Amino acid sequence: MPLLDFAGIAEQLPESWKSKRLGQVGPARIKVLRMDEQAYAQETHDYNEGLLVISGQLRLRIDHQEIRVEAGQMYLVQAGIPHAVLAGSQGTLVIIDV
DSSP: OOSOOHHHHHHHOSSTTOOEEEEEETTEEEEEEEEESOOEEEEOOSSOEEEEEEEEEEEEEETTEEEEEETTOEEEEOTTOOEEEOTTOEEEEEEEEO
């Protein structure tokens, strides 16, 4: 699958907030998911995570601060940093992690 239509793939996913792994570039895994305006619980990873918004908007809470990531922008969550998704996040999100 060399051509990836992230928005089209996300629309076909049976559930929101359940990512689908599309491939790998070097050690980085590429995943896509559909955001549905509902909050997603705080989590922490032992790896960096790139959150690339393809369409819509991602609302993150990091260190009691709200960060808005718009379409065409990516937020890099450093390993070990707790982060949560706030209600109102919607659209297509690509996750790049190692």
